Amino acid sequence: MSFRTIEWRDDKVVMIDQTRLPGEEVYCEYGDYKSVAEAIRGMIIRGAPAIGVAAAMGVALGAREIIADTQESFLRQLDNVCDVMARTRPTAVNLFWAIERMKRVAVCSCDKSLDELREILKVEAIRIEQEDLAICKAIGRHGAALIPEGATVLTHCNAGGLATAGYGTALGVIRAAHEAGKNIQVFADETRPWLQGARLTAWELMKDGIPVTLISDNMAGFFMNRGEITCCVVGADRIAANGDTANKIGTYSVAVLARENNIPFYVAAPISTLDLSLENGEQIPIEERHSREVTHLQGLPVAPEGIAVRNPAFDVTPARYIAGIITEKGVVTGDYSKKLKDLVTP
Numbered sequence: 001m002s003f004r005t006i007e008w009r010d011d012k013v014v015m016i017d018q019t020r021l022p023g024e025e026v027y028c029e030y031g032d033y034k035s036v037a038e039a040i041r042g043m044i045i046r047g048a049p050a051i052g053v054a055a056a057m058g059v060a061l062g063a064r065e066i067i068a069d070t071q072e073s074f075l076r077q078l079d080n081v082c083d084v085m086a087r088t089r090p091t092a093v094n095l096f097w098a099i100e101r102m103k104r105v106a107v108c109s110c111d112k113s114l115d116e117l118r119e120i121l122k123v124e125a126i127r128i129e130q131e132d133l134a135i136c137k138a139i140g141r142h143g144a145a146l147i148p149e150g151a152t153v154l155t156h157c158n159a160g161g162l163a164t165a166g167y168g169t170a171l172g173v174i175r176a177a178h179e180a181g182k183n184i185q186v187f188a189d190e191t192r193p194w195l196q197g198a199r200l201t202a203w204e205l206m207k208d209g210i211p212v213t214l215i216s217d218n219m220a221g222f223f224m225n226r227g228e229i230t231c232c233v234v235g236a237d238r239i240a241a242n243g244d245t246a247n248k249i250g251t252y253s254v255a256v257l258a259r260e261n262n263i264p265f266y267v268a269a270p271i272s273t274l275d276l277s278l279e280n281g282e283q284i285p286i287e288e289r290h291s292r293e294v295t296h297l298q299g300l301p302v303a304p305e306g307i308a309v310r311n312p313a314f315d316v317t318p319a320r321y322i323a324g325i326i327t328e329k330g331v332v333t334g335d336y337s338k339k340l341k342d343l344v345t346p
């Protein structure tokens with residue numbers, strides 16, 4: 001991949017600004033945790049695994065900003081930093097998973113000096129980023145086997161290198177199939193209202209020379225019905241214990257259309273996206289974003305001023321529509337309740 005989504009460089013967090021793609025490839029540098037939190041909220045960085053990495057790096061930056069005399073005071077202040085990071089976006093569980101992992105590491109190392117603690121947290125954040133890249137490659141390897149030669153794969157939103165530390169989950173599967181020499185092509189839903197498909201998926205696949213065709217969201221059924229789509233692969237923001245999956249708004253419609261047209265619908269996600277504390281998808285918190293994302297396009301109004309708007313950013317696809325959940329440990333099919341639990345038990 002010819003871009004870096006996020007990295008720790010010279011004690012700064014550097015991210016590609018996803019609000020400015022595909023027009024401009026601009027990298028932003030952050031030296032304090034509050035601006036990393038703002039970057040997550042403002043979707044400079046987005047996508048479940050990527051915001052997990054960003055939150056971890058934000059906590060590591062915050063640790064460097066803490067002035068404390070004792071370990072207790074350091075840990076108390078670190079909790080405040082974690083709270084700020086946790087209030088950025090509510091749906092993707094990877095964010096909370098990464099924050100908890102950082103907290104655990106801090107608590108387990110509280111016999112160390114404060115300087116050592118800060119270093120340990122930095123190393124852990126970088127480890128989360130590097131692990132995510134390796135996990136995406138493993139997801140790709142497992143998922144590629146599901147993609148037939150000559151397939152047209154429909155994807156929704158951006159579950160690519162931009163949404164992870166690199167390589168991607170859904171796009172990781174597509175990349176791996178392409179790298180294995182399969183002659184495949186992608187149909188990318190534009191993904192209203194934020195246009196992750198048009199702006200990000202189209203950009204990163206074109207950059208990598210993977211054939212991609214952009215369609216508007218309401219065209220998916222047309223192409224499925226004509227037999228032009230072989231399978232669907234999407235990412236996930238949170239997967240409940242029974243396999244119900246929250247992902248970008250519009251994913252549910254794709255899954256229902258795929259079922260109607262006998263097309264397999266796969267979810268690709270790391271195990272850090274599982275939230276087994278939730279019995280089913282109804283319990284997943286759904287972020288509602290600003291109405292302006294719906295009423296405006298590139299700053300220009302596309303609706304009458306004052307119109308009532310709803311803007312849920314995610315929806316939940318019931319497990320019964322999902323042909324398989326592709327993880328770094330393999331593909332889970334069938335009885336998700338039991339098999340997802342087995343996946344996380346060491």
Ligand SMILES: CSC[C@@H](O)[C@@H](O)C(=O)COP(=O)(O)O
Binds near residue numbers: 048168
């Ligand atoms: C590998 S990313 C999976 C999901 O996070 C992705 O499909 C998605 O819904 C992203 O939503 P976003 O609002 O752009 O953060």
